[in-house]
Amino acid sequence: MKSVTFVLCLLVLGAHSLLVFAVDCEVSGHKMKTGEKYSPEGRCMQYTCEGPRKLSALTCPSIASLKPCRLISDSTKPYPGCCPKYEC
DSSP states (O other), X not given: OHHHHHXXXXXXXXXXXXXXXXXXXXXXXXXXXXXXXXXXXXXXXXXXXEETTEEEEEEOOOOOOOTTOEEEOOTTSOTTTTSOEEEO
């Protein structure tokens, strides 16, 4: 009976550790679970963990400035607020 209890305790602890320490994606040392989003500091982009080892990334669209307008951006804001915009 003691061995059955011991085995059951091991199974419960193993299942708990899988739930607590489960990591589906990793970007530059940042660990994420499925559905989580991550915007690295100093970079205007956003990663999304789509599933185990499956990442998607969003970046700002490429745009050009027309005179007299100029492009401005604010890297302190989270994505997509950090993307360049026209200021005319």
